[in-house]
Amino acid sequence: MGKLQYAILGLLSRKDMTGYELSKEFTTTIFEFWNATHSQIYPELKRLNDNGFVEYKIDISGTSLEKKTYSITEKGRLLLMEWLEKPVRIPPTQKDEFRLQLFFSHNLSPEYRIKMLQNQLNQRQERLQHLLNCQKKFDAVPSEHTAAFSDYLLLMGGIMREETICQWLQKCIDMCQEGPEKTQ
């Protein structure tokens, strides 16, 4: 049932990697929609190996440092495909601390509510800028079936999402400012 195994199998389906390299992939490439640290990854790799979904060969770098380079097996590829073909129900809840705060913000002064909205807006604009910079690295839309095509779709989704959140936050700020101005 655990999803981490599919994330690992998926990454290994793109490229053979060590546990260390996998953990870097989690914090750099796919951190927007999944993450894991080495303390989860190493035990999971052991489990996947025990069940025959991955295998590894040991490389020696330098004189004695052992590296386990993992690759996905045919059995692992079947498990990955099985999961990919299974339709996913969108979860009813996406936990979001900021939204929770906003929901209870009637306890706050109007200035403070605007302050917290502005703070979120700044952070979202920063993230949007970062994603737009990532998009610049693509000089054209990658052709289908390449791994880069999926990257592009996900990046596009991220940009659209951040843009909308920024619009929403701005609209919230505007609505909060309308009130006091009218009464003055």
Added chain:
Amino acid sequence: MGKLQYAILGLLSRKDMTGYELSKEFTTTIFEFWNATHSQIYPELKRLNDNGFVEYKIDISGTSLEKKTYSITEKGRLLLMEWLEKPVRIPPTQKDEFRLQLFFSHNLSPEYRIKMLQNQLNQRQERLQHLLNCQKKFDAVPSEHTAAFSDYLLLMGGIMREETICQWLQKCIDMCQEGPEKTQ
């Protein structure tokens, strides 16, 4: 550090409630951005009570059924305010199984990729429709400082988010269909 306590304190700041009623709030009112079941709520209420953040009085309904109606204390209100005033960093990762699948979808046939995108689109459209129905219940924008105003802002955000996700998914489908058509 646990956020559940703030969710409970926030709900109790709106209205005195029993643990049972709280659990219903989680599954009906705020389920979009937080959730919890009674097996988490009851122990948490006990902890909050032990620390003086909430208190309760026992009501008897019928002849013998005991209900503990909880209310937030002054100390609890201070803790809630402290949290509300603390700026929240947006988390780097929002786990999303569908995006993870899409990221590895180069292993899939083009038809299957479109199928999974279409499936998500259907689900998102359904949710959007539901949120739009909720919005109809507001015949006007509630005035600031009322609890309903926050409800409205959150609902607006949900609608904007779902609309954008639908647009994104549609765009993904279009881009996946462009390729094959060209080659035919």
Added chain:
DNA sequence: GGCTACATGTAAGCGGTTACATGATTTA
């Protein structure tokens, strides 16, 4: 009388985070 909703708890297990623990290699 039977079903659904009301009402309150505990326990086992899982996924995930943080900290503990060790050692080699590379680079400044």
Added chain:
DNA sequence: TAAATCATGTAACCGCTTACATGTAGCC
């Protein structure tokens, strides 16, 4: 030679889910 990075593991703890467990009240 000291620091950063590479590399692999384990352990304790926490939040959350699922299941266990019990009993009352209201409705058909």
